[in-house]
Amino acid sequence: MSIPNNLKYTKSHEWVRLEGDGTATVGISQHAQELLGDMVFVETPAVGRKLKQSEECAVVESVKAAADVYAPIAGEVTAVNPELESAPEKINQDAYEAWLFKLKPDNASDLDKLLDATAYQNIIESEDH
Amino acid sequence: MKTTALNQTHRDMTAKMVDFGGWDMPLHYGSQLDEHHKVRSDAGMFDVSHMLAVDIEGQDARAFLRRLVANNVDKLTQPGKALYSCMLNPQGGVIDDLIIYFLTESHFRMVVNAGTADKDMAWMQAQRDELAPGLSITPRRDLAMIAVQGPNARAKVWHVIPGAQDETEQLKLFQAKLVDKYFIARTGYTGEDGFEIMLPSTDAVAFWNALFAAGVAPAGLGARDTLRLEAGMNLYGQDMDETTNPLESGLGWTVDLKSDRDFIGKNTLLESPVKKQLIGLVLIDRGVLRSHQKISAERTRNEDEGEITSGGFSPTLNKSIALARVPLNVSPGDEVQVAVRDNALRATVVKYPFVRNGKILVDLPS
Numbered sequence: 001m002s003i004p005n006n007l008k009y010t011k012s013h014e015w016v017r018l019e020g021d022g023t024a025t026v027g028i029s030q031h032a033q034e035l036l037g038d039m040v041f042v043e044t045p046a047v048g049r050k051l052k053q054s055e056e057c058a059v060v061e062s063v064k065a066a067a068d069v070y071a072p073i074a075g076e077v078t079a080v081n082p083e084l085e086s087a088p089e090k091i092n093q094d095a096y097e098a099w100l101f102k103l104k105p106d107n108a109s110d111l112d113k114l115l116d117a118t119a120y121q122n123i124i125e126s127e128d129h
Numbered sequence: 130m131k132t133t134a135l136n137q138t139h140r141d142m143t144a145k146m147v148d149f150g151g152w153d154m155p156l157h158y159g160s161q162l163d164e165h166h167k168v169r170s171d172a173g174m175f176d177v178s179h180m181l182a183v184d185i186e187g188q189d190a191r192a193f194l195r196r197l198v199a200n201n202v203d204k205l206t207q208p209g210k211a212l213y214s215c216m217l218n219p220q221g222g223v224i225d226d227l228i229i230y231f232l233t234e235s236h237f238r239m240v241v242n243a244g245t246a247d248k249d250m251a252w253m254q255a256q257r258d259e260l261a262p263g264l265s266i267t268p269r270r271d272l273a274m275i276a277v278q279g280p281n282a283r284a285k286v287w288h289v290i291p292g293a294q295d296e297t298e299q300l301k302l303f304q305a306k307l308v309d310k311y312f313i314a315r316t317g318y319t320g321e322d323g324f325e326i327m328l329p330s331t332d333a334v335a336f337w338n339a340l341f342a343a344g345v346a347p348a349g350l351g352a353r354d355t356l357r358l359e360a361g362m363n364l365y366g367q368d369m370d371e372t373t374n375p376l377e378s379g380l381g382w383t384v385d386l387k388s389d390r391d392f393i394g395k396n397t398l399l400e401s402p403v404k405k406q407l408i409g410l411v412l413i414d415r416g417v418l419r420s421h422q423k424i425s426a427e428r429t430r431n432e433d434e435g436e437i438t439s440g441g442f443s444p445t446l447n448k449s450i451a452l453a454r455v456p457l458n459v460s461p462g463d464e465v466q467v468a469v470r471d472n473a474l475r476a477t478v479v480k481y482p483f484v485r486n487g488k489i490l491v492d493l494p495s
Binding site for chain 1: 145156157160161162351355415416417419441442444449470
């Protein structure tokens with residue numbers, strides 16, 4: 001399973017990418033979408049909402065179950081992915097392309113505390129055993 | 130964990146396996162949605178060997194079943210005919226739902242759920258000891274069961290089993306016939322045409338592979354659940370269990386209260402007022418209905434009015450649907466509120482089934 005090296009990850013299976021404009025893009029990992037199966041509904045946070053780190057802020061629902069998505073870092077929501085409302089299956093097709101929301105981090109340095117690809121890989125492997 | 134004869138075959142077909150009541154079973158083989166649509170439009174196959182066939186043999190078989198189950202086995206007059214029924218406890222709660230096949234006057238075959246199989250066997254043996262000590266009740270773990278479902282399912286089975294077409298083309302719904310080593314029943318749990326086939330478990334892999342070669346798509350328990358929900362078929366443990374009255378679970382049509390026959394649980398049912406009913410819901414707002422979510426009707430906004438027993442996403446409707454247990458004053462066409470996390474989502478009450486033979490049967494909210 002490929003885990004992109006240019007992203008940061010959380011134990012709760014979100015990924016984060018710091019963009020050139022200083023915002024951070026958030027999605028769920030390939031591993032998370034595999035566990036959940038076919039996606040049928042995504043609920044994203046309101047633009048402008050201020051999130052604390054680890055706060056529940058979105059829900060992804062598959063045919064199997066609903067799963068909460070947590071804010072990987074603190075910040076203010078600046079955009080949500082409009083495509084997912086009508087096409088939640090885009091998460092299944094490419095979890096690292098189908099982002100959920102973008103936020104303006106309170107502290108960009110918070111990203112440094114998240115997992116890198118290797119550390120995230122280790123988390124997944126320990127879960128499988 | 131318990132495994133069926135097809136366990137390795139599922140793994141070889143890249144199934145995602147899950148623990149289903151102690152059985153290691155396929156949830157899906159890649160996409161549950163694709164499997165669902167394949168059954169509605171063509172043909173899919175399910176390994177249901179975790180369910181248990183039980184042979185009931187002896188001269189008292191019919192008399193025993195008259196007492197044991199809530200539906201009336203006297204409706205079974207032709208060999209091969211099948212009957213869906215609940216088996217109730219003395220309190221009128223549902224021990225299990227099952228199918229009974231009439232083979233001969235001294236041989237009936239029952240198929241019970243996997244998760245309840247041990248409990249069912251113990252219950253039936255205890256009743257047997259009391260009512261018909263001479264009767265033999267034999268679990269048939271030597272049999273595999275494969276459900277082949279969809280508009281093209283029968284034709285594809287005929288392609289695989291030589292001679293089966295002549296033998297089974299005339300079978301009506303809920304009729305079965307033994308063809309060589311295959312016990313072929315025109316039954317199912319999807320709302321589509323098709324067969325449920327019992328065969329020696331040693332032949333299961335070869336039969337499964339032959340069906341696959343004939344273009345039947347493997348389908349997992351995930352699709353089985355969304356298909357049966359669309360078809361408005363009850364799932365034991367969700368829509369009814371030992372604490373629920375079958376008459377409040379959409380199963381009144383299977384309970385024979387008309388004949389003089391006395392079956393276990395009958396007295397309690399006759400004495401218990403029916404206060405609830407099972408209805409269908411189609412979600413108007415965006416979201417997904419799930420079991421145990423609470424329902425309140427527009428008029429009263431009473432939180433305790435009802436509860437979803439089975440909910441999920443309907444791939445055929447492309448909307449969320451549910452079965453729910455609600456008070457008797459709730460009627461088709463009503464709008465109700467469903468508590469989903471912090472929101473109250475709007476849903477329309479409908480008469481189910483939602484889908485039969487590939488066709489949507491309910492009016493969809495726009």
